Amino acid sequence: MTTVNVDESFTGRVYPAQGSSTVTADAVRAFARAVRAAHPAHHDADAARALGYADVVAPPTFAVTLAQQAEQQFVADPAAGIDFSRVVHGEEQFTHHRPIVAGDDLAAEVHVDRVRVVRGNAMITTRTELALTDGTPVTTVVSMLVVRAPEESA
Amino acid sequence: MKFADVEVGHELPAARYELSREDLIAYADASGDQNPIHQDEAVARSVGLPDVIAHGMLTMGLAGTVVADWAGDPARVRSYGTKFTAPVVVPATENAVVDVTGTVVKRDEDARTVEVDLVVTSAGAKVLTRARAVVHLP
Numbered sequence: 001m002t003t004v005n006v007d008e009s010f011t012g013r014v015y016p017a018q019g020s021s022t023v024t025a026d027a028v029r030a031f032a033r034a035v036r037a038a039h040p041a042h043h044d045a046d047a048a049r050a051l052g053y054a055d056v057v058a059p060p061t062f063a064v065t066l067a068q069q070a071e072q073q074f075v076a077d078p079a080a081g082i083d084f085s086r087v088v089h090g091e092e093q094f095t096h097h098r099p100i101v102a103g104d105d106l107a108a109e110v111h112v113d114r115v116r117v118v119r120g121n122a123m124i125t126t127r128t129e130l131a132l133t134d135g136t137p138v139t140t141v142v143s144m145l146v147v148r149a150p151e152e153s154a
Numbered sequence: 155m156k157f158a159d160v161e162v163g164h165e166l167p168a169a170r171y172e173l174s175r176e177d178l179i180a181y182a183d184a185s186g187d188q189n190p191i192h193q194d195e196a197v198a199r200s201v202g203l204p205d206v207i208a209h210g211m212l213t214m215g216l217a218g219t220v221v222a223d224w225a226g227d228p229a230r231v232r233s234y235g236t237k238f239t240a241p242v243v244v245p246a247t248e249n250a251v252v253d254v255t256g257t258v259v260k261r262d263e264d265a266r267t268v269e270v271d272l273v274v275t276s277a278g279a280k281v282l283t284r285a286r287a288v289v290h291l292p
Contacts, residue, residue: 065186088238092211092235092236142235
């Protein structure tokens with residue numbers, strides 16, 4: 001049986017936030033269009049303000065754009081042994097502590113909660129904590145990736 | 155939508171989305187996920203997939219839109235999770251079709267939240283499993 005070369009000892013690692021990035025209204029609008037979210041609060045700052053938000057509001061899964069970028073520190077580290085062409089997405093979970101709106105300056109801290117190799121495949125659970133730069137929690141993104149073992153060679 | 159108006163068993167308006175290869179490129183550009191299995195059929199086939207597949211996160215995003223539209227305010231979706239069980243295959247010549255239905259399965263009087271169970275299918279297969287969103291309603 002073939003197996004992946006993913007390193008289980010990465011479990012428990014924490015990658016501190018590397019600075020922060022500001023959510024732009026254009027990014028919110030483009031993401032909303034891509035997931036067919038036509039609600040005016042995603043597109044029009046006045047509509048968002050009418051609902052009590054400072055600017056356009058992100059759709060429920062927008063945080064993945066920030067989390068996936070931050071996870072690269074771990075996922076793309078050659079020492080972790082993750083062959084990205086063999087990765088499939090297993091699970092995803094968002095917990096929103098407050099809405100993401102354009103203008104938010106967000107920092108992303110990545111936790112490797114679990115790396116486990118079972119029957120040749122690796123299951124990798126990461127948790128990205130998105131927070132405002134003053135530490136206010138915004139969204140917790142938990143992602144489980146499966147790295148499939150290479151096919152048996154004849 | 156008002157909390158008082160929603161009972162367990164309440165059904166959300168169903169939605170049907172068509173996805174083309176161009177829609178996948180738009181999602182790739184908007185999300186930053188440029189994995190070629192979502193754009194290039196040669197790459198998709200080389201890793202054992204039948205054809206180009208949609209980003210799982212695009213499918214999850216479409217189902218999230220159904221919940222957010224129903225709630226009336228997108229930020230009322232407090233949590234949302236799923237397992238990905240089957241790919242949405244997007245051929246070059248015809249659009250993939252994704253159907254989304256949702257049912258309220260739990261109601262928390264104290265928190266004023268409801269839990270919505272989403273059923274998301276494409277080409278007869280259930281593409282998301284245990285797709286659940288918790289929504290706070292006024």
